[in-house]
Amino acid sequence: MADEATTTKATDIFSALADPTRLRMLMALSRCELCVCDLASVCGISQSGVSHQLRLLRDRGLVAFRRDGQRAVYRLADDHVRTLIAEGLEHASEERVS
Numbered sequence: 001m002a003d004e005a006t007t008t009k010a011t012d013i014f015s016a017l018a019d020p021t022r023l024r025m026l027m028a029l030s031r032c033e034l035c036v037c038d039l040a041s042v043c044g045i046s047q048s049g050v051s052h053q054l055r056l057l058r059d060r061g062l063v064a065f066r067r068d069g070q071r072a073v074y075r076l077a078d079d080h081v082r083t084l085i086a087e088g089l090e091h092a093s094e095e096r097v098s
Contacts, residue, residue, distance in 0.1 A: 016060045017084065021045060022053050027089075029063060030082050033075045 002010070016022055021043060028034060028042045036054070040047045054074060057063040062081050065072040076082055 012060050013062065013084075016056060016062060017088065019053075021049075022057060023085070025050070025053060025057070026062065026076065026081065026085055029074055029076050030085055033066075033073045035068075035071045035073050039074070 017026070024043050025039055028039060034042070036047050036050050039050045039054075043050065054063060054065075058065070061077055063074050064077045065074045067073075
């Protein structure tokens with residue numbers, strides 16, 4: 001069994017993935033790096049809304065950024081995040097037989 005700190009961290013990651021807007025943002029970032037304005041366009045929300053969601057995703061260690069002049073360009077933090085998204089989407093698309 002994982003220790004308490006690891007369990008809490010994993011729970012925080014899964015709660016961040018549980019929001020449709022954040023998941024759309026992560027899916028977009030799994031394809032390429034994007035700035036806030038591009039993410040706003042892709043997700044259909046305001047730049048302010050994107051910034052708010054990115055702050056939570058950064059705090060959970062799911063996204064990272066780099067400076068490109070005046071703007072910040074975001075990407076997935078690592079391949080673990082890409083795998084979590086791909087596995088979750090694959091699992092969700094499976095047909096269930098009861």
